[in-house]
Amino acid sequence: MADTVPAHARVVVIGGGIAGCSVAYHLTKLGWTDVVLLERREISCGTTWHAAGLVGQLRATQNLTKLARYGGDLYERLEAETGQATGFRRPGSLSLARTPERMIELKRGASMARCFGVEVEVITPGEAGRRWPLLRTDDLVGGLWLPGDGRTNPIDTTRALARGARQGGARIVENVAVTGVRVRDGAVAGVATTRGDVACAVVVNCAGMWAREVGRLAGVTVPLHASEHFYIVTEPMAGVTPDLPVLRDTDGYIYVREEVGGLLMGGFEPVAKPWGMTGIPEDFAFSLLPEDWEHFRVLLEQGCLRIPALASAPVRQHVNGPESFTPDGRYMLGEAPERRGFFVAAGFNSIGIASGAGAGKAVAEWIAGGEPPMDLWDVDIRRFGGFQGNPRYLRDRTVEMVGRLYAMHWPFLQPETARGVRRSVLHDRLRARGACFGVVMGWERANWYATRGQAPEYTYSYGRQNWFSCAAEEHRAVRETVGLFDQSSFAKLQLQGPDALAALNRLCPNEIDVPVGTVVYTAMLNPRGGIECDLTVTRTADDTFLVVTSAAASTHDADWIRRHLDPDTRVTLSDVTSAYAVLGVMGPRSRDLLARLTDADLSNAAFPFGASRGVWLAYAPVRATRITYVGELGWELYVPTEFAPGVHDALVDAGDDLGLRHAGYHAMDSLRMEKAYRSWGHDLGSEDTPLEAGLAFAVRLDKKTPFIGQPALRAQGARPLSRRLAVFTLEDAEPLLLGDEPIWRDGALVGRVTSGAYGHTLGRSVGLGYVTHPDGVDERFLASGRWEVEIACARVAARASLTPPYDPESRRIRT
Numbered sequence: 001m002a003d004t005v006p007a008h009a010r011v012v013v014i015g016g017g018i019a020g021c022s023v024a025y026h027l028t029k030l031g032w033t034d035v036v037l038l039e040r041r042e043i044s045c046g047t048t049w050h051a052a053g054l055v056g057q058l059r060a061t062q063n064l065t066k067l068a069r070y071g072g073d074l075y076e077r078l079e080a081e082t083g084q085a086t087g088f089r090r091p092g093s094l095s096l097a098r099t100p101e102r103m104i105e106l107k108r109g110a111s112m113a114r115c116f117g118v119e120v121e122v123i124t125p126g127e128a129g130r131r132w133p134l135l136r137t138d139d140l141v142g143g144l145w146l147p148g149d150g151r152t153n154p155i156d157t158t159r160a161l162a163r164g165a166r167q168g169g170a171r172i173v174e175n176v177a178v179t180g181v182r183v184r185d186g187a188v189a190g191v192a193t194t195r196g197d198v199a200c201a202v203v204v205n206c207a208g209m210w211a212r213e214v215g216r217l218a219g220v221t222v223p224l225h226a227s228e229h230f231y232i233v234t235e236p237m238a239g240v241t242p243d244l245p246v247l248r249d250t251d252g253y254i255y256v257r258e259e260v261g262g263l264l265m266g267g268f269e270p271v272a273k274p275w276g277m278t279g280i281p282e283d284f285a286f287s288l289l290p291e292d293w294e295h296f297r298v299l300l301e302q303g304c305l306r307i308p309a310l311a312s313a314p315v316r317q318h319v320n321g322p323e324s325f326t327p328d329g330r331y332m333l334g335e336a337p338e339r340r341g342f343f344v345a346a347g348f349n350s351i352g353i354a355s356g357a358g359a360g361k362a363v364a365e366w367i368a369g370g371e372p373p374m375d376l377w378d379v380d381i382r383r384f385g386g387f388q389g390n391p392r393y394l395r396d397r398t399v400e401m402v403g404r405l406y407a408m409h410w411p412f413l414q415p416e417t418a419r420g421v422r423r424s425v426l427h428d429r430l431r432a433r434g435a436c437f438g439v440v441m442g443w444e445r446a447n448w449y450a451t452r453g454q455a456p457e458y459t460y461s462y463g464r465q466n467w468f469s470c471a472a473e474e475h476r477a478v479r480e481t482v483g484l485f486d487q488s489s490f491a492k493l494q495l496q497g498p499d500a501l502a503a504l505n506r507l508c509p510n511e512i513d514v515p516v517g518t519v520v521y522t523a524m525l526n527p528r529g530g531i532e533c534d535l536t537v538t539r540t541a542d543d544t545f546l547v548v549t550s551a552a553a554s555t556h557d558a559d560w561i562r563r564h565l566d567p568d569t570r571v572t573l574s575d576v577t578s579a580y581a582v583l584g585v586m587g588p589r590s591r592d593l594l595a596r597l598t599d600a601d602l603s604n605a606a607f608p609f610g611a612s613r614g615v616w617l618a619y620a621p622v623r624a625t626r627i628t629y630v631g632e633l634g635w636e637l638y639v640p641t642e643f644a645p646g647v648h649d650a651l652v653d654a655g656d657d658l659g660l661r662h663a664g665y666h667a668m669d670s671l672r673m674e675k676a677y678r679s680w681g682h683d684l685g686s687e688d689t690p691l692e693a694g695l696a697f698a699v700r701l702d703k704k705t706p707f708i709g710q711p712a713l714r715a716q717g718a719r720p721l722s723r724r725l726a727v728f729t730l731e732d733a734e735p736l737l738l739g740d741e742p743i744w745r746d747g748a749l750v751g752r753v754t755s756g757a758y759g760h761t762l763g764r765s766v767g768l769g770y771v772t773h774p775d776g777v778d779e780r781f782l783a784s785g786r787w788e789v790e791i792a793c794a795r796v797a798a799r800a801s802l803t804p805p806y807d808p809e810s811r812r813i814r815t
């Protein structure tokens with residue numbers, strides 16, 4: 001008898017792939033037993049059933065690695081717990097490098113793995129050959145050996161999770177499709193299905209490549225698109241044994257593993273085939289797509305090059321199955337900003353088996369605890385914006401994202417597809433001046449300006465890239481004369497109303513009750529004191545505030561503010577991003593330049609640091625705010641969009657003889673690093689408090705209005721800090737810090753670089769990173785140790801301090 005669909009449940013999980021079964025399983029582990037999982041056909045019938053089952057541990061960040069490692073551990077013990085075998089084994093994995101640059105990438109990964117506690121060994125081509133006898137090794141540079149990496153049977157693993165969920169009390173109902181999401185007062189109230197309604201307060205969208213459409217049922221943007229993904233399986237081959245490690249030859253786009261005595265070989269070709277543009281057929285279950293040998297050829301050729309015996313091996317099976325990909329290649333977790341109670345766990349970019357266990361656990365804990373259980377910003381659904389729901393955008397980007405998985409992960413790599421989505425009104429002007437654009441949240445932003453006939457295009461490498469000297473000159477101009485930045489991509493939110501001040505003062509640890517015309521740098525904290533937002537608040541009228549944050553954090557920060565506004569609060573929150581262009585005029589000659597275009601008194605006495613005023617500038621009404629992210633005298637000009645080209649041109653005309661230079665985001669990054677200014681999402685996040693991050697100056701612990709996180713900060717402030725963000729300056733002028741490098745003190749691993757850049761004034765790389773020591777981290781501790789930063793497995797001596805290496809007293813800002 002088919003299971004019945006209940007009339008209500010505490011949580012409804014949509015989709016019985018590995019993600020849905022994992023969410024249901026983990027909810028029951030937390031004691032949430034009133035859970036129903038609805039699957040339109042049968043468990044694992046979507047993408048999960050035909051996965052290759054690779055379970056790698058090392059991911060781009062520490063927390064994602066934690067989640068992937070948890071997956072292996074869980075799959076290993078699930079049979080004992082549930083009675084259902086998973087097929088999980090740990091044959092280890094080999095990653096190969098064909099080029100020196102790929103070897104640097106692998107070595108950087110090995111260094112990172114050490115920080116994350118993943119066992120790893122750098123090996124020679126000969127060692128790779130010994131572990132994988134069929135391998136051609138004469139053209140290899142080296143490789144990595146990860147003994148803990150595994151493989152599993154996706155169907156059995158999903159069944160084990162489903163069985164575990166059932167044993168824990170969850171109900172799993174197959175052959176029932178969710179057709180609608182009921183909403184009350186803006187929040188989830190239930191789902192409509194092909195077999196009646198289910199009332200519930202929480203829905204989890206685990207619908208795989210259907211998740212975009214399921215999101216739409218609730219008015220939620222789930223930016224993913226399916227793509228065809230291929231592998232072949234050969235007949236048994238001599239020399240292929242079950243203990244053969246999983247092989248990744250990413251320079252040839254391929255992965256290989258043993259399958260019933262033969263080889264399973266698949267890959268991620270550079271130009272992919274998006275699929276399902278006109279919808280996914282109703283009867284798509286345990287289905288495959290047509291074979292496409294022509295498309296597969298690029299992978300097969302590379303496979304035969306690496307494993308010559310493959311060329312003569314009969315192929316038993318050609319698998320072409322669809323998988324969903326996101327615009328940035330990372331999966332999506334969390335509560336959707338558009339709809340309370342609507343969670344998403346989807347868009348797994350071909351690592352859903354490896355990450356499904358951890359992702360399900362994280363989402364279950366997020367639901368039960370009301371907040372992410374750890375810093376999950378890299379996969380938080382709020383890193384996307386509504387514009388990314390556009391199917392055309394998704395389809396075009398997917399062509400590129402499949403290949404990105406195995407392509408070189410160059411520093412500063414920019415996508416090539418789906419570009420030009422959001423442009424500042426100054427875009428064409430900047431382009432005419434040689435701007436090379438990067439993209440953040442769809443915004444095209446000038447990262448650097450080409451000079452001397454150079455093409456404004458990236459030439460990527462792990463060394464100094466082709467823009468290094470351009471950014472150095474821009475950097476110098478900001479330090480010595482004046483630089484012009486287009487910062488229009490800033491997200492701008494206006495909070496207005498009689499309760500705006502009270503609401504912001506509850507959200508912000510800094511004092512917001514300041515005179516009109518003042519800008520306040522502040523965080524917004526979670527109850528643990530972790531930094532959820534890092535932004536500025538400008539009081540523009542008694543009851544009106546302009547909140548400015550980074551483009552990347554725009555959806556997240558607006559959501560954070562909105563969800564913490566009491567429903568009865570008399571405040572309106574408006575996104576005014578498009579209303580203003582922002583021009584940063586930064587450097588010692590910035591006052592002289594602006595003075596040529598305005599009658600306003602810009603003197604230190606009349607316009608001090610932290611002041612924000614409406615002024616006439618050239619022909620435009622402009623809000624000039626004296627603030628900086630580069631450590632120099634300067635103003636951010638908030639210009640009504642249609643006036644911005646005029647202001648830009650006036651600045652350029654007036655600034656010529658003052659040495660004005662257009663400057664991009666790479667220069668901004670090197671400038672801010674020298675001043676040790678923090679960046680949210682890198683140096684600051686929900687697990688870091690302002691005290692640990694060295695931002696105590698932006699906290700008013702004794703503020704009259706209680707603020708979120710205040711008790712936690714008070715408690716932390718009463719003890720010595722065992723974890724603190726320090727700034728590291730390399731002794732050697734050559735190496736580059738890019739972030740994620742391990743930090744060593746007296747030969748012991750004590751931290752990791754959270755962001756790094758070359759400091760062109762200092763003539764060496766600078767990085768920020770948290771350092772942990774149980775007895776407390778202070779200036780004496782930092783001064784007394786022997787510090788090293790590990791770059792691609794080589795340690796480089798460094799100096800550590802809590803104070804910025806450039807202008808530590810901030811004299812230049814306040815002149």
Ligand SMILES: Cc1cc2nc3c(=O)[nH]c(=O)nc-3n(C[C@H](O)[C@H](O)[C@H](O)COP(=O)(O)OP(=O)(O)OC[C@H]3O[C@@H](n4cnc5c(N)ncnc54)[C@H](O)[C@@H]3O)c2cc1C
Nearest residue numbers: 015017019040046047048052053054178208351352353354
């Ligand atoms: C060829 C290939 C090889 C792969 N190899 C690997 C690998 O080696 N390692 C790895 O980690 N990953 C691999 N993957 C990726 C992995 O298979 C996926 O990331 C993972 O299976 C996605 O799981 P899911 O639960 O999100 O989606 P799915 O398995 O597709 O599950 C979604 C489910 O939702 C159901 N559903 C949809 N709409 C509704 C609705 N309205 N109501 C009810 N139910 C609904 C569907 O029927 C489906 O069963 C591979 C993928 C492919 C295509």
